Amino acid sequence: MSVKEKIQEEVDVLEMLTPKHEIVLHNDDVNTFDFVIDALISVCEHTLEQAEQCTILVHYKGKCAVKTGEYKELEPKCSKLQELGLSAEIV
Template structure:
């Protein structure tokens, strides 16, 4: 294996380990603004202002990335949002 191939292999491993994922929250016609804001504050640890901004983006754009991090850290947060009746997924 050449030095270049070895370095590229190491970079590929590092890139995969540090790859960030996002919880994407989608708009729905069921939940109120206040409920979504409260959910983002409690589950995603947003400030009230940040949660309000995300909620407005979801409403007008249809979706918004509400949390970024490693997949294993986002899994439980996304599950809690789904349990609350919100539409979310990890990308």
């Protein structure tokens, strides 16, 4: 096994051991599509296309995972979405 393969194997194990969480955005009858799209771009660093797709999923499916990562990284983003009046939670 090469050094590169060994390092990749160690990275793969660490990624499996790192708990992943998601910010789930829920549908509401208050916020406009444009407002939600702008929030996802500014808070979750989505591209316009990502934000539009997530907003459509939230509207038609009732919810959508909009960001994945470690809890400590997601918590301030989720709080910001909530401060903007969006219904979001970390799961």
